[in-house]
Amino acid sequence: MTTEATGPAGGREWRPRIVGFLCTWxxxxxxxxxxxxxxxxxxxxxxxxxxxxxxxxxxxxxxxLLEGADGVLVGGCHPGDCHYLTGNYKARRRxxxxxxxxxxxxxxxxxxxxxxxxxxxxxxxxxxxxxxxxELRALGPNPLSKQELL
Amino acid sequence: xxxxxxxxxxxxxxRQSAGRRLLQEALRRGAVGAVLVxxxxxxxxxxxYALATRPERLASAVPLAKAMPQFGPQDLVSSTxxxxxxxRIAAVLKPCEGRAVVxxxxxxxxxxxxxxxxxxxxxxxxxLEDYAASRGMPEKDLPLRLACRICRRPVAGKDVDVxxxxxxxxxDELLLIAQTERGRAFLEATGAQAIELPHGRAHAVARLVSRxxxxxxxxxxxxRERFGRPGALEAALASCIKCMNCMNVxxxxxxxxxxxxxxxxxxxxxxxxxxxxxRGVVRVPTETVQFHLTRMAHVMTACVMCGQCExxxxxxxxxxxxYAGVNRRVQALxxxxxxxxxxxxxxxxxxxxxEDFS
Numbered sequence: 001m002t003t004e005a006t007g008p009a010g011g012r013e014w015r016p017r018i019v020g021f022l023c024t025w026x027x028x029x030x031x032x033x034x035x036x037x038x039x040x041x042x043x044x045x046x047x048x049x050x051x052x053x054x055x056x057x058x059x060x061x062x063x064x065l066l067e068g069a070d071g072v073l074v075g076g077c078h079p080g081d082c083h084y085l086t087g088n089y090k091a092r093r094r095x096x097x098x099x100x101x102x103x104x105x106x107x108x109x110x111x112x113x114x115x116x117x118x119x120x121x122x123x124x125x126x127x128x129x130x131x132x133x134x135e136l137r138a139l140g141p142n143p144l145s146k147q148e149l150l
Numbered sequence: 151x152x153x154x155x156x157x158x159x160x161x162x163x164x165r166q167s168a169g170r171r172l173l174q175e176a177l178r179r180g181a182v183g184a185v186l187v188x189x190x191x192x193x194x195x196x197x198x199y200a201l202a203t204r205p206e207r208l209a210s211a212v213p214l215a216k217a218m219p220q221f222g223p224q225d226l227v228s229s230t231x232x233x234x235x236x237x238r239i240a241a242v243l244k245p246c247e248g249r250a251v252v253x254x255x256x257x258x259x260x261x262x263x264x265x266x267x268x269x270x271x272x273x274x275x276x277x278l279e280d281y282a283a284s285r286g287m288p289e290k291d292l293p294l295r296l297a298c299r300i301c302r303r304p305v306a307g308k309d310v311d312v313x314x315x316x317x318x319x320x321x322d323e324l325l326l327i328a329q330t331e332r333g334r335a336f337l338e339a340t341g342a343q344a345i346e347l348p349h350g351r352a353h354a355v356a357r358l359v360s361r362x363x364x365x366x367x368x369x370x371x372x373x374r375e376r377f378g379r380p381g382a383l384e385a386a387l388a389s390c391i392k393c394m395n396c397m398n399v400x401x402x403x404x405x406x407x408x409x410x411x412x413x414x415x416x417x418x419x420x421x422x423x424x425x426x427x428x429r430g431v432v433r434v435p436t437e438t439v440q441f442h443l444t445r446m447a448h449v450m451t452a453c454v455m456c457g458q459c460e461x462x463x464x465x466x467x468x469x470x471x472x473y474a475g476v477n478r479r480v481q482a483l484x485x486x487x488x489x490x491x492x493x494x495x496x497x498x499x500x501x502x503x504x505e506d507f508s
Contacts, residue, residue: 058447059409059440066440079503089501096483096507097497098447104374104476105383105443143380144439 016070016136017044018129021056024049025083026118027075033122041129053077053114054087058098061112070142071111071132075125078116088116108139153334154351155326155342156319168324169213169242169270169314172340174205176240181339182266183237186225188215196282199225201239213242213314214270217281220458223250223401226260234264240336245269245303246456248310249489250401253452256496259404266336269306270314271358274298277461296470297457300369302362302478305355309492312337317358318351325351366474373475383439386472389465390438396459396469397445402452402488410441446473450480451497454488483507 022028028049034041046069050056053076061072074095076088095114103109113132117125159168173185189200190210198219202208222243229239243251248269254260274294276284284292298304306313311333315325326342328334338344377383394410397403409415417425417436426432455477460469481487484497 057409057444059414059444062440062443062447066437086501089503090498092505092507093484093497093501094447097450097480099507100480100483101443101446101450101476104377104479105472106378106380107383144384 014141015042015044016133016139016141017046017068018042018071018073018132018136019064019069020045020047020073020075020129021050021053021060022047022073022075022117023053023077023083023088024051026077026081027053027115027125029119030075030117030121030125033119034126035122037122039122039126041126042133044133045129052082052084052087053091054082054084054089056091056094058094061098065107065111065142065144068142070139071113071136073129073132074112074114075117075128076114078118081118107144110135110139111142152347153328153337154345154347155328155337156345157324157326157342159322159324165316165324166212166214170208170211172324172326172342173211173213173240173242174208176336176340177203177205177208179339179341181238181336182240184229184239185211186222186229186239186241186243187211187213188217188219188222188242191282194282194285196278201225201229203237213268214316215281216273216275217278218244218247218275218456218458219278220399220462221401222247223254223260226251226265227254227404230261230263230265232258232261235261238264238266240266240268242268242270242314244275244456245272245306245310246297246301246454246489247401249303249307249454250456252307252309252489252492253402253454253496254404256492256494256499257404257452262492266312266332267310268312268314268333269310271306271317271355272298272301272304273316274301274304295457295461296369297455297460300362300366300470300474301455302359302366303489304358304362307489307491315351317354318348320348327351366478369471369474370478373471377472377475383472386468387439387442390442390467391465392435392438392441393464394441395462395464396467399458399462400449401456401458402454403445403449409444415441442467442469442472446476450477451484451486452488453477 031047053074056074064072076091082088099109115128157172176182184201184203186201188197190212191198197215197217199222248267251260255262275298276292280292311330313327315327319325326337328337457470486497
């Protein structure tokens with residue numbers, strides 16, 4: 001995330017920046033499929049490949065939000081399809097806690113999303129990212145990323 | 151099934167000394183080999199936990215102290231071991247600490263097999279420095295800690311072996327309620343007198359709980375309103391110096407290897423300079439917001455709202471106020487209440503295939 005920020009007043013049109021933690025077995029491959037299928041989605045999407053959605057500690061999601069992401073997508077295998085059998089179920093619980101926390105602490109929980117996207121769902125991947133971008137545009141830039149006050 | 155006992159006060163005795171005498175008697179008769187209990191420190195320095203094996207060394211014990219020293223539940227982590235441990239310990243812990251022990255037991259950090267957990271009906275506690283300043287007599291005018299003012303469960307949970315009752319008790323006695331078979335055996339061994347459970351007890355306890363729930367819910371609403379405003383969270387955390395006291399005194403924070411001590415959270419010169427270059431300015435120590443949010447995400451399902459984090463904070467970060475807005479709701483996602491029951495698996499250790507939190 002070393003690109004210069006392009007805020008609403010920064011000349012170029014502001015586009016929400018989305019960090020995606022994508023399971024290598026499904027969502028990351030789905031993103032790949034979206035690419036080779038030439039499906040369009042925002043260039044401000046930053047994919048990070050992880051071994052399992054269950055390996056995404058809330059710390060990573062929080063870090064992304066504090067370091068300039070306007071939204072965070074966690075992509076995992078559909079329930080029942082986890083390569084490690086149960087990682088996505090665990091991710092689902094952790095994510096529920098994170099959303100509840102953010103909601104209670106003045107951070108719009110719509111900035112974070114957990115989606116099940118399989119390796120064959122390139123279309124769903126692109127649609128999810130686009131839908132998220134639309135929602136984040138309406139929400140505006142993430143105020144938290146300007147913080148750690150000073 | 152609960153069994154009630156009474157422990158009569160001697161003519162010149164108050165409840166504090168009667169409780170102390172009970173523990174001394176338990177050691178003397180061999181009901182347990184050791185007692186963990188708050189004790190007055192010499193010279194009016196306040197109160198700390200003592201692990202005593204000889205009855206005469208319990209002279210300064212204050213089982214009903216209106217203060218809560220740190221590390222009670224953690225002391226049990228280090229003094230019990232799988233299979234039971236070398237010595238049977240009676241531990242007199244506040245109800246919130248009892249809940250923390252239940253959490254730690256489920257996470258296999260405390261072994262309860264050789265433990266007799268005792269919790270008094272808790273009238274609330276004052277800050278340790280206030281307690282020390284009042285020379286152990288903080289009866290009337292000292293403010294209770296916020297955690298105590300909004301405590302939803304000021305009495306022993308169902309898995310605590312013995313409730314040390316004052317609610318519903320007569321003036322000249324301590325009520326002892328054995329909630330487990332182990333608690334019953336312990337009380338019989340101390341020579342306490344078996345009685346019928348007084349009629350007023352259940353009602354008195356219910357009143358304490360409902361008063362606590364009301365206060366808690368009011369704080370929950372106030373917290374959500376306060377921290378729901380943009381910038382309020384960052385302002386509340388602004389004074390944090392990342393000493394991590396809050397984490398170190400937390401009774402349910404137990405990982406032997408902690409994320410916050412890894413390189414990921416401790417910038418090297420290069421990464422800090424790069425961050426400053428990128429942003430123009432960077433607050434040091436860095437990652438205070440990251441620290442608190444992550445800590446909450448990690449421990450909120452197990453948080454018993456004892457408030458030790460806030461009491462240990464040197465810069466007055468309103469941690470309890472933050473937690474009050476989210477604690478109950480986070481646990482309610484899983485129909486869970488930290489420390490309520492040893493039979494309920496901690497939310498992060500299980501899942502259901504068909505659940506949906508969206």
